[in-house]
Amino acid sequence: MDPVSGALGLLPSKLLELLQAEYNLQKSVRVQVQSLSRELEVIHSTLRRVAAEPPDMLNEQVKNWAREAREASYNFEDRIDTFFVRVVDGCREPIEETGSRWLKSAKKKKKKKMGDLPTKGRAPDDIAAAIEDMMKQLQELNERVRGYTTDDILLRPVTSTSSTVDPRLPAMYRNERELVGIEEVRDELVRLLTQGDAEDDKKREVKVVSIVGLAGVGKTTLAKAVYNRLQVQEQFDCSAFVSVSRNPDWKKVFWDMLLELDEAMYQMGIYTEKRAMDVKQLTDEIRRFLENRRYLIVIDDIWSVEAWKMISLVLCDGNSGSRIITTSRMSDVAAASAAEGRGSRYILKPLSHANSEKLFYKRIFGGERNCPHIKLAEVSDKILKKCSGLPLAIITVASVLASKPWEEWSEVYNSITLRHESNRYVDNMRKVLSFSYYDLPFHLRSCLLHLSIFPENCLFIEKDFLIWKWVAEGFVQKERPGPRISLFEIGERYFNDLVNRSTIQIAEGCLNRGRVYGCRVHPVLFSQIRAISSEENFCTVFEDEHHTSPGNQHSSRRIAMHSIRNVEHNMEKVRSFNASLCFIDGSPQLSSFQVLRVLALEYCPGMNSHHLLKQIGNLVHLRYLGLVGAGVLELQEETLGWLKFLQTLDLRETEIEQLPRNIPDQLVCLCVHQIRTVVEGKIGRLTSLEDLRLRHVTGDIVKLATELSCLRKLRVLVLGFEKMDVGLEKALLESLGHLHKIQRLEIYCKPSTRAVMWEESCWVPSPNVHQLVLGGLLFSRLPSWMINRSPLPLLSHLQLGVEVLEDGDLEIFGRLLPQLRSLI
Known part of the structure; x- marks a missing residue:
């Protein structure tokens, strides 16, 4: 799912599911579903072409069509999902609260509207009518778009005869006297590029410095300052400063480089006849020119590793002491260019x-x-x-x-x-920052805009639950073909890609265990994200009384509220509702959600009320339910029993008496701060779980430990016990032996608990484990799996209590744990 095409990318797979035999569709309806899928592909393809261009390069007619098509896609998905919900749900009534007029009305409407609900094995008549209605709407949209030529969609509006100006030009020609705080950084890079030049054997090697950093942090300005200084104090045979940009015209890039390298020949007009050269000929010409010459070249604004590989074809190493400077927003580009010769990567930080x-x-x-x-x-x-x-x-x-x-x-x-x-300054900033967004693949655009739901100046966004929200929203899609990995792992790739592109930053102090826990967004880039989110009608944000990003309040699909009591908004089509530090009292707002998929409430007074919890049971489309910081919570059977599509239940900093017996079996993530009682057999039925965090468990914990063996998909397991006796140790170690996909394992108990069974057991951690914490357990010596030299190639953080370290034990750490970064 992306911001421009809406839910169009998700609909074909859902239509394919409708064609399964268990839904017993009539032949004529099946034909209509197939035709609908083809019509969707036409619209999706056109919207992708529209999305490839910034909005200011599209005419208003095309933008209006795209907006209507996107809204239609959301409506279509809502209708199809409602059909699936009704098939799974059966003929149940809304949960009624005494005195609730809305619920009584809803109950009557539901009876009237639903009648005899479809079930698997019986062909539903209403889905046929819905498919026919959707088909008419799609045909009308396609008919309109067929009237547009490619030029109508993609050409820039004719507002000026002047060509587009590179927004980096001011940085390249800024007088150094106007700059502040650049001297120290400039001199440091000059030292990196010149140190060792006195030694003849080192002087002849090419040296590369790669500058990487956020958009607008001053990479081009710094590179130009270093370039100017080196031209003065070093002896180079030739030099050039060229820009690559997002979609490079390689013929122009190489031509510009050649003209700068051989300026004298250009002035004499000798290169005039060579303008007809193709890219291959220009590459050969530059290589011939650079051979046996000492050159200084700056390659500015590289956007991909592929672009760097193309550039590197012309940068031959003639062992003449040449120097290369590159700039990029992409960490992988900086790493690739720094790998050449005696390379260094320099991360440019913001000004003090x-x-x-x-x-x-x-x-x-x-x-x-x-x-x-x-x-x-x-x-x-x-x-x-x-x-x-x-x-x-x-x-x-x-x-x-x-x-x-x-x-x-x-x-x-x-x-x-x-x-x-x-x-000109404002326009330039907008262009520079918008490049970071419009360069993103479509699937990453939604993930980035989704960050607009968080409060302004938020310093920490928890990574794992952010990704689970992406999954619930439908932003993360299965990849085909390829190895079978979970949606969370695909979402984690998305997250890492955004970090690599410098669009999000690792939050301070969130990399201290060799693993990224959270991120943040630079305030200026965050403001730009909010602006784009509003323009795309992606999310409506209410942030105190003075700061609002309204979007279109009549059709917004996502709502975020921060530090306010209430807002007036039509919630009927809202898919995602996020609130922090807001008073939530189960008002009719919550009751009016019809297709809500994400409900995330954090530290909101009133969210543990009996009335609110009962109303949650009516949100049958929910994929993500977060009630963080709710205190003591009473989850009744009717609260979760009807949430047949729920994937994530996040109850951090929340205490519950027990998990309801009818908690949805399809959960993939369950996080609870404290559980007083664990119902026998309940955890063992949650076989889809990938992430289980029970920070403080009491009651019959041995049975819980035994049931863990059924959770073969677990990647994350965090458990906390008041005490660890031999029976619990034995059951836990037996279960852990079956969990081969574990990447993060944390076990906590009372400090200085003797690890009797842990020392004697044959259990060996999974080779997939990245983080292993055995908090509170005290080993008399290194565990047997370390003494027996079982390697853990991916382990980056280890917390282990050992009374005595013998000679050679530290050597074992170095040999068996090559990726270890943190040892406690």
């Missing part, structure tokens, strides 16, 4: 607050510390914190403020995206 302040005041007042009023200084400080050291944002905001009365500075702070401002 002090340097941000200097740059800000210099742009507005002409001096580094020349703020005329204390109130302006206070607003300036808030603005700088929001810019978070990003030079592009600081310069852009300063350029806007310079032309505004002081009284309006606070308004700029409250709208840092500057959506209603326009000057």
Whole structure:
């Protein structure tokens, strides 16, 4: 699923499921379903072409058509999913709360609307009518789009005869006297590129420095400053500074490089006849020219490893002491280019607050510390914190403020995206930041826009539950063909790809165990994401009384609320509802959801009310239910019993008496802070579980430990016990021996608990384990699996209590655990 094409990517597989024999569709209906699938493919293909271009390059007619097609896709999916729900659900009544007029009305409507519900084995008449209705709508949409030529869809609107200007040009030609905080970094890179030059054997090797960082952090500016300095203090036979960009025209890139390298020949007009060269001929020409010459080349703004490989074809190493500088937002590109020769990767960080302040005041007042009023200084400080050291944002905001009365500075702070401002600095910032979004594959765009649901200035977004939300929303799709991996693991690839592209950052302190726990988004990029989310009508955000990203409030499919009590909004078509620090009291808002798939409430007073919990039982489309920080919660049978599609149940920082007997068997993620009683046989039936976290378990825990052996798909297992006796140890070790997919295993118990059975057992951790924590257990010596030298090639974090380490034990750690980064 992507923001432009909506649910179109999901519909073919759901239609295919409808064709299964168990639904007993009539032959005529089956033919209609197949025709519907073909019509969907036509629209999906056209929407993908539309999505490949930024909105400002599309005419309004095409944008309106795309918006209607996307909304239609959501409606179609809702109707098909409702059919599946009714087949699974049977003829049940809404859960009624005494005195609830809405529920009584809903009950009557449901009886009237549903009548005799379809069941597997019986052909439903209403699905035929729905398919016919959807077919008519699709044909109408396709008929309209067939009137558009390719040029109508893809050509830029004719608003100017001038060509597009590269937004990096100002950075390349900025006077160094205008820059702040660059000297130290520039000199460090110069040292990296020149150290060892006095030694003849090292001087002859090519040396590469790869600069990597966020959009707008100053990579191009820094590369140009280093380039200028090296040209002055080093002796190079030739030099060039070329930009690659997202969709490179290789003939132009190589032609520009050749002209810069041999400027004198260009001035003489000798290369005029070579303009007709193709890419292969230009590659050969550049290689011939660079051979046996000492060159300095900057390759700016590389967007893929493939682009770097193309560039590297012309960069021959003539053992002449050549120097290469690359810049990229992509970590894998920086790693690939740094791997050449004596390469180094340099991560460019944002400016410090002090340097941000200097740059800000210099742009507005002409001096580094020349703020005329204390109130302006206070607003300036808030603005700088929001810019978070990003030079592009600081310069852009300063350029806007310079032309505004002081009284309006606070308004700029409250709208840092500057959506209603326009000057060359603002336009340039928008282009630079939007590149990060429009370069993303379609499946990653939804994942990035989804981050707009979180509060502004959120410093930590928990990775695992973010990915489970992506799965529940339908953003993550199975990959075919290829090895069989879970949707979560595919989503984890998406997450890592966004980190690699510098669109999200690893949150501070979240990589201390060799594993990424959470992320954050740079405030300026986050504002841009919010703006795009609003334009695409992806999500409506209500964040206190003064800050709202409304989108289209009549058709928004996702709602996020932060620190407010209530909002007026039509919830009928909402698919995702996320709230934090909001008062939730089970009002008719919650009751009015018809197709809700994600309900995530965090630290919201009132969410443990009996009324609210009963209403959750009516949300039959739910895939994700999160009630974080709810305190003591009473989950009744009717709360979860009808949630036949629920995948994730997140009850962190929540205590429950016991898991209901009818908890959905299809759960893939179950997280509970504390359970007082474990119903026998319940955990063992959840055979689809991949992630199980029970932080504090009491009651008959031996039976629980025994049932774990049934959960063969577990990747994450976190368990906490008050005490660990021999019976529990034995049952637990027996079960762990069956869990071969475990990647993260954490067992906690009372400190200094003797690990009697753990020492004697033949249990060996799965070779897939990345993180192993045995908290509280005390071994008299290293466990047998280490003494017997069972390698764990992927283990990066180990927490283990050992009384005595013998000679050679540390050597065992180094030999068996090659990826170990953290040992406690």
